[in-house]
Amino acid sequence: MNAALDDVIVLDLTSRFSSSLTAAFLADFGGNVIRVELATSPQERGQAKAGWNHEADLIHRNKQSVLIDPGKTRGRELLVELANQADVIITDWQTPDLEQLCLDYASVAATNPGVVFGRTSGFGPVGPDSDLPAIDELAACRAGAMPTLQQPGEPPVYTGAGAMHATVLLAFGVVTALVHRQATGEGQEVDTSLFAANMYGASLDLQAFLAIDEKQRERLMHPISRLDVSNPISGALYPSSDGRWVTLTMPDTDRWWPLLAPAVGIDVDDERFDSHDKRCEINRLELIHELEARFQQHPGAHWRALFAEQQMSADVIEQFDYPAQDPQVAANGYIMELDHPSFGKLNSLGFPIYMSDSPARLRSLAPCIGQHTAGVLHDLLGYSEDDIYQLTTDGVI
Secondary structure, eight states: OOOOTTTTTTEOOOOHHHHHHHHHHHHHOEEEEEEEOOOSSSGGOOOOOOOOHHHHHHSSTTEEEEEOOOTSHHHHHHHHHHHHHEEEEEOOOOOOHHHHHOSSSHHHHHHOOOEEEEEEEEOSSSTTTTTOOHHHHHHHHHHHHHGGGGGSSSSSOOOOOOHHHHHHHHHHHHHHHHHHHHHHOOOEEEEEHHHHHHHHHHHHEEEHHHHHHHHHGGGGOOOGGGGGSTTEHHHHHHHHTSSOOEEEEOOOHHHHHHHHHHHHHHHHTTSSSSSSSSSITTHHHHHHHHHHHHHSSSOHHHHHHHHHHHHHSSOOOTTTTTGGGOOHHHHSEEEEEEEEETEEEEEEEEOOOOOSSSOOOOOOOOOOOEEEEEEEEHHTTTHHHHHHHHHTTOOOO
16 A cells, blocks of 8 residues: 655654654655764764653654764765755754754755755744744743633643644645645745744634734633633533543533533523523523532543433543543554564554545654664665775764
């Protein structure tokens, strides 16, 4: 079975989770991803970490690894030769570091004009902060959402989601640029920033903020107490008896109240709550307290089963121990079992994108550092065994 990105050569010049995972996504769909590790001393040539390197097996799966010393002239030349063979370069390195190695977009495009150069920046490719490092925590600080996520009086919340948004945005940009190149033969530079990714992570609220007047904006700039929700059965959270939280998403209360009320033990004809206005305005707070008391009478498992039976738009908020047991996760391969040569059977995140005819595949676990150096130099650059031996003897690779 052919993969969607067969024959696409990707040079992975990354150091951070987000852009490394972008390169892995390209590899999952067939891209020939060559990860470059830089080493200038024997110590940097990598000692195996004790225990399973779970992060590496996620963000470097399906890749090849080459180890090159950029401190040597031949090492820098090898890096340029690899860049000249690449269809795609994925990087999050700082621009001055790329320029020093002649691996910035302008340098590579001068000899490889068809290259698609994908970069994750911190704050965008231009502007006064374009050279700041790509650190998601710092980008999230500026995006505006952190002070709105917690309960009032609590510290701002950093979700870490911006890095994942940037991962997918960069992959989308690169694949779009490849489509453009297929039609025109032209390469180009693609940039997504962690700043933009965090803004789009809050796009529903941020777009609303931009659309409303100054007086209305104030309500979007501060956290909302769970007791201040405008609709007690939509966007509301209630604790169950075992401490797990129930979430309700039923904006049309006229539709859902006849199901919800008897499920929690409230008379559907209770005069306090027998109209939408009473439920959401006149007796809103009273209904919140009533529901809170009812949900605390049973554990989360009881409520999930009842929601499923009644087909209600509600669920129980789970922790990380839940997805691995969820049959929906298993059915879609969102978590897969690895048969690791050193650590036996392990669970790891699977593939989040489904394609019916050219699906993602796990061809190999994360490589050891420099595992494929000789093979890549021979197969991609045409170096002979004697050439590779000499580069090894000279400490270039």
